[in-house]
Amino acid sequence: MEKVGDYDELVNLKATELRLGLPGTEETVSCGKSNKRALPDDDTEKEIESTGKTETASPPKAQIVGWPPVRSYRRNSIQTKKNESEGQGNYVKVSMDGAPYLRKIDLTVYKKYPELMKSLENMFKFSVGEYFEREGYKGSDFVPTYEDKDGDWMLVGDVPWEMFVSSCKRLRIMKGSEVKGLGCGV
Amino acid sequence: MNYFPDEVVEHVFDFVTSHKDRNAISLVCKSWYKIERYSRQKVFIGNCYATNPERLLRRFPCLKSLTLKGKPHFADFNLVPHEWGGFVLPWIEALARSRVGLEELRLKRMVVTDESLELLSRSFVNFKSLVLVSCEGFTTDGLASIAANCRHLRDLDLQENEIDDHRGQWLSCFPDTCTTLVTLNFACLEGETNLVALERLVARSPNLKSLKLNRAVPLDALARLMSCAPQMVDLGVGSYENDPDSESYLKLQAAIKKCTLLRSLSGFLEAAPHCLSAFHPICHNLTSLNLSYAAEIHGSHLIKLIQHCKKLQRLWILDSIGDKGLEVVASTCKELQELRVFPSDLLGGGNTAVTEEGLVAISAGCPKLHSILYFCQQMTNAALVTVAKNCPNFIRFRLCILEPNKPDHVTSQPLDEGFGAIVKACKSLRRLSLSGLLTDQVFLYIGMYANQLEMLSIAFAGDTDKGMLYVLNGCKKMKKLEIRDSPFGDTALLADVSKYETMRSLWMSSCEVTLSGCKGLAEKAPWLNVEIINETDNNRMEENGHEGRQKVDKLYLYRTVVGTRMDAPPFVWIL
Numbered sequence: 001m002e003k004v005g006d007y008d009e010l011v012n013l014k015a016t017e018l019r020l021g022l023p024g025t026e027e028t029v030s031c032g033k034s035n036k037r038a039l040p041d042d043d044t045e046k047e048i049e050s051t052g053k054t055e056t057a058s059p060p061k062a063q064i065v066g067w068p069p070v071r072s073y074r075r076n077s078i079q080t081k082k083n084e085s086e087g088q089g090n091y092v093k094v095s096m097d098g099a100p101y102l103r104k105i106d107l108t109v110y111k112k113y114p115e116l117m118k119s120l121e122n123m124f125k126f127s128v129g130e131y132f133e134r135e136g137y138k139g140s141d142f143v144p145t146y147e148d149k150d151g152d153w154m155l156v157g158d159v160p161w162e163m164f165v166s167s168c169k170r171l172r173i174m175k176g177s178e179v180k181g182l183g184c185g186v
Numbered sequence: 187m188n189y190f191p192d193e194v195v196e197h198v199f200d201f202v203t204s205h206k207d208r209n210a211i212s213l214v215c216k217s218w219y220k221i222e223r224y225s226r227q228k229v230f231i232g233n234c235y236a237t238n239p240e241r242l243l244r245r246f247p248c249l250k251s252l253t254l255k256g257k258p259h260f261a262d263f264n265l266v267p268h269e270w271g272g273f274v275l276p277w278i279e280a281l282a283r284s285r286v287g288l289e290e291l292r293l294k295r296m297v298v299t300d301e302s303l304e305l306l307s308r309s310f311v312n313f314k315s316l317v318l319v320s321c322e323g324f325t326t327d328g329l330a331s332i333a334a335n336c337r338h339l340r341d342l343d344l345q346e347n348e349i350d351d352h353r354g355q356w357l358s359c360f361p362d363t364c365t366t367l368v369t370l371n372f373a374c375l376e377g378e379t380n381l382v383a384l385e386r387l388v389a390r391s392p393n394l395k396s397l398k399l400n401r402a403v404p405l406d407a408l409a410r411l412m413s414c415a416p417q418m419v420d421l422g423v424g425s426y427e428n429d430p431d432s433e434s435y436l437k438l439q440a441a442i443k444k445c446t447l448l449r450s451l452s453g454f455l456e457a458a459p460h461c462l463s464a465f466h467p468i469c470h471n472l473t474s475l476n477l478s479y480a481a482e483i484h485g486s487h488l489i490k491l492i493q494h495c496k497k498l499q500r501l502w503i504l505d506s507i508g509d510k511g512l513e514v515v516a517s518t519c520k521e522l523q524e525l526r527v528f529p530s531d532l533l534g535g536g537n538t539a540v541t542e543e544g545l546v547a548i549s550a551g552c553p554k555l556h557s558i559l560y561f562c563q564q565m566t567n568a569a570l571v572t573v574a575k576n577c578p579n580f581i582r583f584r585l586c587i588l589e590p591n592k593p594d595h596v597t598s599q600p601l602d603e604g605f606g607a608i609v610k611a612c613k614s615l616r617r618l619s620l621s622g623l624l625t626d627q628v629f630l631y632i633g634m635y636a637n638q639l640e641m642l643s644i645a646f647a648g649d650t651d652k653g654m655l656y657v658l659n660g661c662k663k664m665k666k667l668e669i670r671d672s673p674f675g676d677t678a679l680l681a682d683v684s685k686y687e688t689m690r691s692l693w694m695s696s697c698e699v700t701l702s703g704c705k706g707l708a709e710k711a712p713w714l715n716v717e718i719i720n721e722t723d724n725n726r727m728e729e730n731g732h733e734g735r736q737k738v739d740k741l742y743l744y745r746t747v748v749g750t751r752m753d754a755p756p757f758v759w760i761l
Contacts, residue, residue, distance in 0.1 A: 066263035066670070067645070068529060068561060068588050069619075071320065073346040073374065077455075077479060078532060151378035151402040 090165060096124045096142075096173040107165045113157055120144065124173060131157045143174045192217075196225045205230040224248055231255070232665075232690050234272060234296065235715065238748045239280030250289045251315075252281075256296035258693050258742055259643075260668055262320060265695055265740070267721055269755045272296040275305075276753075282309035290315040290341075297321070303328030307335035315341035315369075322348040326375065330356035333364075341369035343396075351377030358383035367391040371398035373422045373453055378402045389414045398422025401455045406434035412441035420474075421445075422453035426461055439464045452476035452502075459487035469494030473521075476502040478528045489514045499554075502526040505539045505561060512544035516551025524557040529588060539588075542569035549576035557582040564595040565622055570604025574611035583608055584619035590646040590671075593623035600624055606631035609639075619643040629653035633660025641666040654678035658685050668693040676703030683710045691744035699741055702734025707743070708761035715750060716743045718759040 070078075080091075090107045103123055110116045117128050129140030136155050137143050144156040148167045156164070156171070199222055202208055212222040228251040231237060243249070256272025274296045281288055288310040298321045306313065313336045326349065332342060333356055357380045360367075367387070372379075379402040388394060388411050396419060399408065403424035412418065442448075448468050457480045472495050477483060481504060488507050492498070498519040505527050507515075515522070525548060527540055542565045548555065549572065556579050565587050585605075593600055601622040609615060609632050616638055620628065624647035632639065633656035640663050648654065654674040657667065658681065667689065675698030686692060701718070708716040719740035750760045 064590065066260065066265045067590065068532060068586055069263045069643075069645070070529065070532065070561075071262045071346060072264055073320070073348065074478075074528065075532065078481065078530065147378065150404070153378075 090168075092146075092168055092170050094120065094123070094171040094173070096126070097175040099124060105171075107168060112161050113164075116156075117144070120171070120173065126173070128173075133158075141175055144171065145174050146171045192221050195221050199225055203228070227251060228290075229253070233744050233746075234274075234277070235748075235751050236690070236744060236746045239277045241748065243280065243284045243286060247284075247286065249281075249286050251292075252277075252288065252290070253292040253294075254296060255294045258668070258691060259295075259666065260670065260693055260695065261295055265670070266719065266742075267755070267757065268322070270719065270758060271751065271753055271755070273753060274298050275302045278302050278306050278309070282306075287312055289313055290317075292317040292319075293321055294319040295321065297323040298328070299323050300325055300328035300331070304331040304335075307331040312338060314338055314366075315343075317341060317343040317345070318347050319345040320347060325350040326352045326356045326377070329372075330359040333357070333359035334361065337361075337364070338366050339364065340366055340393075342367070343369050343371045344374055345371065347374050349375055351375050353377055355380060355383075357387060360387050362390070365390050366393065368393050369396040369420075370394065371396065371422065373398040373400050373424070373455070375400045375402075381407045385410055385414070391415075392417070394418070396420035396450075398453060399424035401425050405438060405461070409434050409438035409441050412438065412445060416441075416444040417447055418445050419447050420450040420452075421448060423451070423457075424453055424455055426454050426457040435461065435464065439467075443467050446471070448472070450474035450476075452479075454480035454483065457482050459483045462487055462491050465491065466494050470496060473497055474500040476500075478502040478504055478526065480504070481506070481530055485511050493518055495519060497521055500524040502528070504528050504530040506530045507540070509540055509544035509547065512540060513547045513551075516547040519552060521554060522548075522552040523554050525552075525555065526559040527561055528559075529561040539563045542566050545569060546572050546576075549573040553577075554579075556580055559584040559586075559619075561586045561588060563588060564592065565601060565604065566594045566596050567599060567601055567604035567607075568594075568596070570601065571607040574607040578611040579614065580608070580612040581614055582617040583612065583615060584617065584643070585621055586619065587621040590621070591623045592621075600627070602627040602631065606635075609635040614638055617641040620647055621645060625649050626653040626656070629656040633657050636661055638663055640664060642668070644669040644672055646671045648672045648674060651675055651678035655681055658682055662688075664688070665690045667691075669695070669697060671696040673698050675699050676706070679703050680707055680710075683707060686711060686714055686743060687745055689745070691742065693740075693742050694738075695740040697737075697741075699738050700734060701736050701738055704738055704741055705734070705761055713745060713747070714743050715746050716761040717741070717754070718761065719757065720759065721757050 091104045092107060093102050093104055095102045105119065105123070107116070110119065113131075121127050126142045127140055128142055128144055129137040131137055145153050146156050146164070146168045147170045148154050149169060153172070195218070199208070199211060202211060205228065208222060208226060212219045223245050225248065226246045227248060229242065229246055229249055230253045231242070232255050234254045234256050254274065254277065256274075257266050257270060260266060261270070272295060274293055282305055289312050291306065298318060303324055306316070308331075316332060329342070332339065360383070364387075370387075379400060381403065384403070385407065388397065394415055395417065397411065397415065398420070399422055401424050405426060408423060408426075412421070442464055445468060449471060451465065451472055451474070454477060459482060462483065469491060475492075475495060475498055477488060485506055485508050488503065489511050492511070492515055496518060499521050501515065501519065501522060501524070503526070507527070512527075527544070529539065531539070540560070540562045542562065545560055545562065546569050555577050558580065559582075562585070565585065594604070602625055605620060605624070605628050609618070615636055618632070618636065618639060618641070620643065626649045629648060629652070632642070639661045642657065642661070642664065651674055653672070654669070655678050657664070658678065674694065679694070679699050680703060704716055704718060708714065718738050719742060720738070754760055
């Protein structure tokens with residue numbers, strides 16, 4: 001069954017469309033077969049209702065759950081690479097020693113270290129102490145570290161911000177006894 | 187055979203290795219059933235909930251190798267919630283208690299915990315081989331137990347698992363006395379790797395044939411590893427970024443030349459394309475090449491590499507190779523048996539994807555092709571008809587047109603005729619995945635012609651219940667049927683309940699089946715587990731006034747000899 005609402009909307013749009021064609025000439029829109037389900041929203045878990053004729057001309061590139069059928073492992077791998085190359089946010093995992101689960105943050109949202117620190121402090125409810133170039137972080141049991149492209153664990157704050165964002169693969173907020181090994185003056 | 191003593195019959199059975207054949211043997215007579223069960227060493231359980239560990243051990247007390255599969259296939263695509271089930275711990279606990287001499291464990295889509303791995307490592311003295319595919323729930327601590335405790339470990343093969351990486355010290359848990367490794371695959375680990383421990387392990391493993399590294403193993407380490415393992419047959423390269431003029435690169439080139447036994451190459455998880463040429467000298471020996479994770483390598487470099495691979499039997503690649511690249515494959519790889527072309531852009535679009543032309547070229551150029559998985563932008567009936575004519579030997583044909591419901595892009599017709607041609611020509615077809623615009627007609631063809639079909643995946647297809655009925659009535663060998671977003675409902679579901687006894691499982695999500703339909707089915711078939719997976723709220727389903735007529739979001743049913751499982755989470759309702 002056609003959804004009347006949608007059709008009316010379509011007609012109105014066409015009436016107000018600016019075209020170079022002569023008045024009276026119409027573009028025909030080809031319709032697909034009936035009884036096809038609409039592409040569900042990624043956000044809603046609502047029951048899908050079948051619409052009537054769906055347009056096959058330029059359907060929206062909606063994200064359907066589980067489509068295309070690519071294994072999550074492979075999907076994550078593609079997504080990470082895409083995000084990195086298109087600059088569409090650089091999401092990295094953040095773990096904190098003792099926390100039951102990890103979080104993810106988008107590094108491109110921040111412009112410098114203090115912003116990042118504040119966000120982490122809010123997220124995990126801790127405070128990070130003060131950063132000193134030689135001694136690292138003083139005044140707290142918690143130390144922010146990150147894993148760089150070579151797989152090494154580095155102290156957050158040593159390198160310029162841009163270099164940090166491009167080389168940071170994941171963050172870990174270390175705590176307690178492990179921290180001593182970093183030579184921080186705690 | 188009645189005149190032979192049991193030992194002779196048993197000896198004859200030793201030559202029968204396929205589990206299907208052994209299952210058939212055990213049905214011949216009581217005596218053969220008895221002999222077979224005591225001599226069976228390898229058992230395959232396609233659905234871990236179809237039976238239980240106690241029954242397994244009662245029947246096969248001499249078990250040495252067990253393969254278990256857990257979650258339904260659509261779990262790969264996030265359609266099954268994580269906590270649904272498929273826990274391996276009860277199996278390992280039961281096997282450990284029974285003191286069976288387990289040597290091999292292969293798991294797919296199961297939940298594995300560190301506790302399970304630890305128990306596994308401590309319970310079986312002769313444990314040799316662990317293969318985990320698409321599993322989750324464990325960390326590198328679990329791997330450390332395996333490394334430390336399995337004295338005769340031969341294979342540790344981790345394929346595409348989600349493993350929480352606790353900083354890579356597990357490799358140093360292999361004792362110095364461990365020299366038996368044949369397979370070591372940790373490509374899916376995300377974290378850093380102890381390179382020193384890895385190099386020492388490889389150096390003391392003279393039987394190591396298959397080594398697949400993760401992202402954290404850089405080029406210079408690769409060069410050293412290959413130098414001390416020239417007997418390598420199967421290599422997964424980790425990170426592959428380096429300056430081609432550097433010393434490491436020269437060392438790598440020299441090491442590669444010595445690996446004359448290398449037949450299979452994969453990985454390139456982070457790769458700089460210009461370094462690929464280091465592998466050209468051994469390409470003519472390669473039978474298997476997996477570049478499907480190497481997103482940075484573009485068409486021309488792929489083509490340059492592939493042009494050297496004349497003996498290739500298996501190729502997994504990204505669609506960035508393009509139709510032109512596939513034409514090169516078609517003209518070079520005359521031995522090709524299996525091809526998988528994965529999408530590099532999940533939303534489709536982009537001009538580097540492949541079309542029906544690439545598929546036709548491959549079918550024309552590769553006469554031995556029997557398995558294909560092809561993600562593409564568009565398809566035509568004409569192309570599929572041509573492919574069917576060129577390749578009547580397909581065993582697996584999986585086509586995924588990225589845009590759902592997309593018709594033949596030339597004629598705007600549904601793709602019924604194209605797929606119809608495939609099932610008509612390919613008489614040995616065992617697995618089929620459909621996509622594009624499809625009506626009930628395609629299912630009529632499938633029911634009529636796909637006599638050997640065991641697994642069918644349907645998405646956004648069909649018009650009425652007739653479609654599903656054609657398949658259920660026609661495909662006598664159907665084992666696994668999975669359907670999503672298609673208008674099949676209770677009539678089709680309930681038409682022939684006894685059919686499900688001959689199948690392993692049925693999955694239906696976002697279809698038209700209702701709660702009362704499912705309840706009706708559960709009543710008629712007590713030997714089925716009929717599971718309703720409803721992540722929102724199961725209680726709401728009952729309370730709502732509509733009751734029976736409410737549509738079921740996800741239905742998963744499977745035959746079982748052990749009744750309702752006890753480990754289902756609250757959002758799974760077993761009728």
